[in-house]
Amino acid sequence: xxxxxxxxxxxxxxxxxxxxxxxxxxxxxxxxxxxxxxxxxxxxxxxxxxxxxxxxxxxxxxxxxxxxxxxxxxxxxxxxxxxxxxxxxxxxxxxxxxxxxxxxxxxxxxxxxxxxxxxxxxxxxxxxxxxxxxxxxxxxxxxxxxxxxxxxxxxxxxxxxxxxxxxxxxxxxxxxxxxxxxxxxxxxxxxxxxxxxxxxxxxxxxxxxxxxxxxxxxxxxxxxxxxxxxxxxxxxxxxxxxxxxxxxxxxxxxxxxxxxxxxxxxxxxxxxxxxxxxxxxxxxxxxxxxxxxxxxxxxxxxxxxxxxxxxxxxxxxxxxxxxxxxxxxxxxxxxxxxxxxxxxxxxxxxxxxxxxxxxxxxxxxxxxxxxxxxxxxx
Ligand code: SIN
Ligand code: CO
Numbered sequence: 493x494x495x496x497x498x499x500x501x502x503x504x505x506x507x508x509x510x511x512x513x514x515x516x517x518x519x520x521x522x523x524x525x526x527x528x529x530x531x532x533x534x535x536x537x538x539x540x541x542x543x544x545x546x547x548x549x550x551x552x553x554x555x556x557x558x559x560x561x562x563x564x565x566x567x568x569x570x571x572x573x574x575x576x577x578x579x580x581x582x583x584x585x586x587x588x589x590x591x592x593x594x595x596x597x598x599x600x601x602x603x604x605x606x607x608x609x610x611x612x613x614x615x616x617x618x619x620x621x622x623x624x625x626x627x628x629x630x631x632x633x634x635x636x637x638x639x640x641x642x643x644x645x646x647x648x649x650x651x652x653x654x655x656x657x658x659x660x661x662x663x664x665x666x667x668x669x670x671x672x673x674x675x676x677x678x679x680x681x682x683x684x685x686x687x688x689x690x691x692x693x694x695x696x697x698x699x700x701x702x703x704x705x706x707x708x709x710x711x712x713x714x715x716x717x718x719x720x721x722x723x724x725x726x727x728x729x730x731x732x733x734x735x736x737x738x739x740x741x742x743x744x745x746x747x748x749x750x751x752x753x754x755x756x757x758x759x760x761x762x763x764x765x766x767x768x769x770x771x772x773x774x775x776x777x778x779x780x781x782x783x784x785x786x787x788x789x790x791x792x793x794x795x796x797x798x799x800x801x802x803x804x805x806x807x808x809x810x811x812x813x814x815x816x817x818x819x820x821x822x823x824x825x826x827x828x829x830x831x832x833x834x835x836x837x838x839x840x841x842x843x844x845x846x847x848x849x850x851x852x853x854x855x856x857x858x859x860x861x862x863x864x865x866x867x868x869x870x
Pocket of ligand 2: 622623624628683
């Protein structure tokens with residue numbers, strides 16, 4: 493856990509800082525040696541499947557330019573000496589061994605973690621002063637970055653600019669981060685990070701659905717159901733008195749229809765599990781080339797192979813009255829609470845002993861055949 497080396501517990505962090513105020517954690521990851529270097533990140537930015545951006549410019553000059561990847565070697569050879577930043581999203585999904593770094597954040601519910609974004613920058617590189625809607629842990633991976641923050645700031649954005657850069661910004665606090673330091677920022681704090689040398693920052697970003705996103709998703713989910721979650725009705729209708737008017741009582745009836753979309757607990761669980769296990773997922777997991785049979789899975793596990801999560805699958809579970817439901821990238825599977833926990837925990841899944849667990853083997857096979865899990869030789 494990132495607090496193991498500092499005099500702060502995860503409980504204290506959640507109580508005093510999480511979603512409340514910024515925190516600089518010096519040497520949270522002492523001796524941090526990134527498993528990927530800037531060349532690896534540049535390579536990833538050339539991959540069609542990756543989501544990458546190249547930003548040049550500086551503050552307060554506001555000479556910003558933004559380009560989206562995939563990039564080519566030629567793009568990188570044309571980079572200026574300074575004031576550039578390359579950003580790649582979902583790096584932990586492209587490079588599954590980074591699951592051990594993600595485990596450092598296991599004091600947070602897994603579903604809240606969005607991705608690991610890596611930024612590689614030359615001296616002066618920055619994405620401009622801005623405000624994010626999500627909590628973020630900024631890990632200094634290589635080189636040095638000066639972070640300036642402000643909790644009280646002018647919200648005006650730079651007009652006609654694709655980047656959400658603040659037009660004006662003056663720092664209230666600033667820190668120079670070294671490798672191994674982490675800066676935690678809650679949503680809504682303006683920040684500006686400027687690379688001081690060849691610099692790499694790894695950002696663990698959170699996700700939090702907005703009410704609008706939830707309502708939109710619920711609407712789609714209901715529209716696929718037969719009863720569409722109810723319909724407007726007015727058996728108590730009285731004579732229309734004023735032409736063209738939508739009466740107050742109609743507003744009440746529609747308000748009621750919207751406020752209680754007719755979802756029982758079971759259905760709400762299904763909706764939410766499916767929504768959260770797909771939310772902000774850039775790619776659907778691809779099924780394997782050939783189907784796996786239970787006997788073959790058992791043999792493979794017996795030979796020392798282990799089951800791994802497809803990093804593009806979000807797996808989570810919700811306890812129900814009788815058992816649990818596991819959700820994987822939008823699909824739902826019933827199982828016991830104990831097995832749900834095993835399924836979602838990479839360490840427990842690796843060490844799971846099949847014994848005579850027929851139902852569980854069937855479920856595991858199904859998950860492999862849908863591309864949510866895969867076999868790996870240790
Ligand atoms: C960066 O790593 O350069 C930007 C990250 C952020 O500001 O959220
Ligand atoms: Co930011």
